[in-house]
Amino acid sequence: MAKSGMFLSKNQFSCAICLDVLKDPVTIPCGHSYCKGCIEGSWDQDDHIGVYSCPQCRETFTPRPVLGRNIILAAIVDKLKKMGLQADPPLHCYAGPGDVACDVCTKRKHKAIKSCLVCLASYCETHLQPHYESPPLKKHKLVQATRHLQEKICSRHDKLLDVYCRTEQQCICLLCTMDEHRGHDTVSAAAERTEKQKQLGETQKKAQQRIQEREKELQDLRQAVESLRRSAQAAVEDSERIFTELIRSIERRRSEMKELIRDQEKAAASQAEILLEQLEQEIAELKRKDAELEQLSHTEDHIHFLQGCNSLSDPPGHTDLHSITFKPHFSFEAVRKSVSVL
Template structure:
């Protein structure tokens, strides 16, 4: 049958009562087959009515049929169990990528359900049955399926690694105890696993604590980043408003200074123009008197000369005229504006230095705190089972760097600005 490559439906060899492969199959008069124990138990429930039926077709029989073993069906089922010619596997039983495959199946392999530590093989649901039914496999140790059986073998003796050497902290086989690990502290791996699981459990507990701590720190960091972003936006808006007002204030002071200069120019020009008119009038009067004197000097009439001489001999009274400055200019105003500029730069420089220090103090992460005691030696790595070195919980900590803005490079210090102003004054 195996050579013929015949595939049979799985349900053909299942008992419809226990839904398992037929065991000691019997066929009742209607033609349906069951496990002998299953159909006998089913009919025992109806013993009081002396009417016995088929669970599938519901045909009834009376008296109770005698159950005879279906030898042909029993032989087929037995051969199927022995040869591994199984029914066409369902999609659920076929091995998928990542599943442990049955080592007995040929062609498309089934998914293994158990692995034998004695046979060093994995079996599907059908091929593992001999381990349950045959006394020869009674002492075999079946475990959950795993696909790395070769890794469980000793590389030197090709035997199962079933001993744990505490001296070397590694798994070995029984033959290793006679040579390389002779005299070492060794126990069965099954006996060591409890203690090692406790150690791994403690490491895992500490790892969970570190994870929870890091999750809290991460949440705090995200909240701080959100708060920093909102605060930064508010500071930008408020800073822009203040500097806009400051610029407007300086612009107003500029307009006021311009108006002061123009007003002073108008006032000084008004005074000067009044003096010009006064001097022009006086000059006209003096020129007219000078012409009269010239005509008097040219007359030949002695009587007229003498009569007129008395009236022109008195000097006219001169009106007050302010002194005129030789070089009137607004140079002093320019100097005052320059001094104001230097003072303003001095104030701005000091203010900017203070603002920069405040800006640099705003960070999300704090710098490392100074240690009060000398630094101790780091904790030794915890010795994990099977030689696995697991770092101590503090080893998971990420070093925190101080995060801030780069220190700004400033221009002259306030004292240098004042020195510049004094030097300009001395040059004037």
């Protein structure tokens, strides 16, 4: 029975709670068996009425049943274990999509863990044991389980590809060296692997050196970009400060210029007001004198005419308008030019 690799049925010898082979089995009054430790921690109990339920069929018991070891069942399980029976493997042991299936399993295929290059088959953990125990099988070449075993076999001679033809640069079998590859430069696959490994090591070394150089260039470039960013930020801050100060200066200059223009406007207007008043007075005086002269020119009394002429001559203290300085075409062109220079 041990040699047959039989598996226990979960319904017969496994605990319905932990799903493992029964340990210290106990049987409750409803007939179901459990591991003692599992059932002790899995009773469904109503704390108010003290009713205990079976975890599997929900049958209730009052009071709680006494858990006595099922001696007969324990003996059977111990005997079966000694005979080599095993519990059902967990689901993850079975082969699924993308897994390499065992070539020996007859029912549901288990995952293969190794492939044999001599047997040209893949084996699960159970069926691989003969390769570890049998002296002839111990000499076989085991590799990680692969679905590409046929790629390692010569399609012409159905032998393992264990020779490398340097002339044709391809893997061949031993019989190929005596057939179409006779006289070619051939070595064992292991020897060519060693040589290729050295070349690969040199290539990898150069690649790693190139990677280091590129990483150094990348680091330098990142530092340059960061330096450029900081420099740009500093330039922005400086320009903001300069323009802020310039705007304040312009605002201040504008206020000063506005005040200057208003002051000049007031001075000129004041001067013009005085001149206007004087001009209005003189015009009134001249109009009065003109009226008197017009009236005098029509008199027939010669004495009255002569006396009137003397009295209508320019009176003493007459204001000379030309003594007042005023520019009738006053402008602020000079002010506008000084502002445009800014």
